[in-house]
Amino acid sequence: MTSLNGWPAGADLPAVLVERTQNPAHGDYSVTLPLKLARTLRRPPMAIASELIAAMALAPSFGRTSVAAPGFINITLEPAWLQAQLGPIADAGPSWGRSELGRASPVQVEFVSSNPTGPMLFSHARGAVVGDVVARVLVAAGFSVQREYYVNDQGKQIRLFGESIRARMLNEPIPEGGYGGDYIAEIATQAVAAGVPPEINELASFGIRWVLKDIKQDLDRLGVQHDHWFYESTLYEGLHEEVLKRLEALGRIVKEEGATWFKSDTDKNDVLIRRDGYPTYFASDIFYHVDKLQRRNFDRVVDVWGADHQGQIGRLKEAIGVLGIEPSRLVVLLVQLVSVKRGQETVRMSRRAGVGISLTEMLDEVGPDALRYFFLLRSADAQMEFDVELARRQSGENPVYYAQYAHARLANVLKLGAKADGEAALDRLSSEWELALMRVMLRWPDVVREAAEAMEPHRLAFFTDELAAAIHRFYKNCRVVTEDATLTAARLLLSRAARVTIANALGLMGVQAPDRM
RNA sequence: GCCCCCUUAGCUCAGUGGACUAGAGCGGGUGCCUUCUAAGCACUAGGUCGCAGGUUCGAAUCCUGCAGGGGGCGCCA
Numbered sequence: 001m002t003s004l005n006g007w008p009a010g011a012d013l014p015a016v017l018v019e020r021t022q023n024p025a026h027g028d029y030s031v032t033l034p035l036k037l038a039r040t041l042r043r044p045p046m047a048i049a050s051e052l053i054a055a056m057a058l059a060p061s062f063g064r065t066s067v068a069a070p071g072f073i074n075i076t077l078e079p080a081w082l083q084a085q086l087g088p089i090a091d092a093g094p095s096w097g098r099s100e101l102g103r104a105s106p107v108q109v110e111f112v113s114s115n116p117t118g119p120m121l122f123s124h125a126r127g128a129v130v131g132d133v134v135a136r137v138l139v140a141a142g143f144s145v146q147r148e149y150y151v152n153d154q155g156k157q158i159r160l161f162g163e164s165i166r167a168r169m170l171n172e173p174i175p176e177g178g179y180g181g182d183y184i185a186e187i188a189t190q191a192v193a194a195g196v197p198p199e200i201n202e203l204a205s206f207g208i209r210w211v212l213k214d215i216k217q218d219l220d221r222l223g224v225q226h227d228h229w230f231y232e233s234t235l236y237e238g239l240h241e242e243v244l245k246r247l248e249a250l251g252r253i254v255k256e257e258g259a260t261w262f263k264s265d266t267d268k269n270d271v272l273i274r275r276d277g278y279p280t281y282f283a284s285d286i287f288y289h290v291d292k293l294q295r296r297n298f299d300r301v302v303d304v305w306g307a308d309h310q311g312q313i314g315r316l317k318e319a320i321g322v323l324g325i326e327p328s329r330l331v332v333l334l335v336q337l338v339s340v341k342r343g344q345e346t347v348r349m350s351r352r353a354g355v356g357i358s359l360t361e362m363l364d365e366v367g368p369d370a371l372r373y374f375f376l377l378r379s380a381d382a383q384m385e386f387d388v389e390l391a392r393r394q395s396g397e398n399p400v401y402y403a404q405y406a407h408a409r410l411a412n413v414l415k416l417g418a419k420a421d422g423e424a425a426l427d428r429l430s431s432e433w434e435l436a437l438m439r440v441m442l443r444w445p446d447v448v449r450e451a452a453e454a455m456e457p458h459r460l461a462f463f464t465d466e467l468a469a470a471i472h473r474f475y476k477n478c479r480v481v482t483e484d485a486t487l488t489a490a491r492l493l494l495s496r497a498a499r500v501t502i503a504n505a506l507g508l509m510g511v512q513a514p515d516r517m
Numbered sequence: 518g519c520c521c522c523c524u525u526a527g528c529u530c531a532g533u534g535g536a537c538u539a540g541a542g543c544g545g546g547u548g549c550c551u552u553c554u555a556a557g558c559a560c561u562a563g564g565u566c567g568c569a570g571g572u573u574c575g576a577a578u579c580c581u582g583c584a585g586g587g588g589g590c591g592c593c594a
Contacts, residue, residue: 019535021536022532022535022536022539022540023536023537025536025537026536030535030536032534032535035535035574035575038574039574045574068536069536070535070536070574070575071574072535072536115594117594152594155594156593156594157593157594177593257592258592259592261592268590270591270592271591271592272592273592274592275592276592278592280591280592280593280594281593281594306588307521307522307587307588307589308588308589308594309589309594310520310521310522310588310589310590311520311521311588311589311590312589313521314520334521334522334588336522336523336587336588337587337588341529348587377529377530377531377542378529378530378531379530379531381521381522381523382522382523382530382531383522383523383586383587383588384529384530385528385529385530387528387529387543390529390543394556397542397543397544397556398556399541399542399543401556402542402556402557404556405554405556405557406557408554408556409553409554409557412553412554413553415553416553417553458531459531462531462532462541465531465541465542466541469541472557472558473557473558473559475553475554475557475558476555476557476558476559477558479552479553480553481553482552482553516554517554517556
């Protein structure tokens, strides 16, 4: 690099990016540095490229470099190098694709956190899947991850919840704005059976336990587990006063109209403690994030929220910033709304629309694998339409089966070839389908790393789809178990490596990888 | 009025600075089961990348403006 002619002293060198080519005809990787340097150097990019290529000194067994107009350096991996990766991939098994990128940095992912005043709705499921897979990907990238569920177990809504149960118990009318679902009657019945007195607090906590058990069942079926259930009420065992005092000392507290307000640098203050004495969700959110980011001191906290909470991000970040917490340590992933398509009818699932399809019902109808895979086929920040009929179809039209079938085919081949012995002639894995499959497989560690960095779990699903396509093409065109012992052994090794890769990909998404279908 | 997300093939969506022919799935059309599972493969039709400017050697991708859809802007949760 130092030999680059004409590079001005002290000028910053652009980052050397090695990128994936989009067109296989251009090789596997490309470097666009020559194009970026051309302006500063005031020399033709092609000449710079030639000069750089000479300095790169790539091991000939790894790949070939070439220069392409208007100034790309392309790198094409050698088949021998690709073939040599198969053994290590197959042997790595579940650890293939994992990395130490995160250096065990403690990160918390908080997700689902739906209120314990009722069962989970389908509209909660997308956040559950996105949060779970973000957590899985972060683990795979070497972060030390805690998954937390925040339980809103106190406040005005909980009181209403307790009152609603009591009303049901005593056959009184449901209070204004109270809860009226069938599950309230069920809770009331069970409370009577358990001898719980008709006292609001006791009924509310009984009801919360009942609902949380119900939520956990749904989450279990979805394949989602939390490490820690954090109760909002614990914020009010002293932390709330401490934080309010600190805000007061910082001159951020205003009392007006009987309420306590947070004094913002924006033109709009927000209520912390309402006139009726109940803290707002904003207040609890501040206490909660102080607990997470200062008390418990996670390096980073990821909150998975529905898009309808978008308006709260700014003020929460301002408040924690005032309290001395670097706001970028809090990452809020907004999950956009889902609409449900049944036949010709489309129903939007927004909180305010109050449309409630229960998660239990959807799990019964389409099953966890299709549910998860469908959510992961969309980026979280795009609104999506969930086609129930497509998701429940047990055929190739359903993308989840396409991927699972690829895994099952490999599993079957490996079973048939289990007894085969012979020296694997790796150099015979030279057809376009075999080489293409290897190239796709080798992207897996990059996919995991990129998904973790961007916190974009949908990248896994798109990769899986491509990998499954490469597997199906290989399977179609290259018979694995034959009389030819050395070729059979080589293809079995390729199959093992491919199976490891697709199993890991499905595994990170929490989708089953069946051996038979 | 202000803030956030979206606008790419008939439908649902990837791609968010790079390369000739902008991709996938579904849906449409045509082939392929005497060979390890056809829940598969191959071929084909289908696109002014919302519109208009700008930056750049290069823009679906970045900037500005406009239009359309959704969400939010509460002492609701």
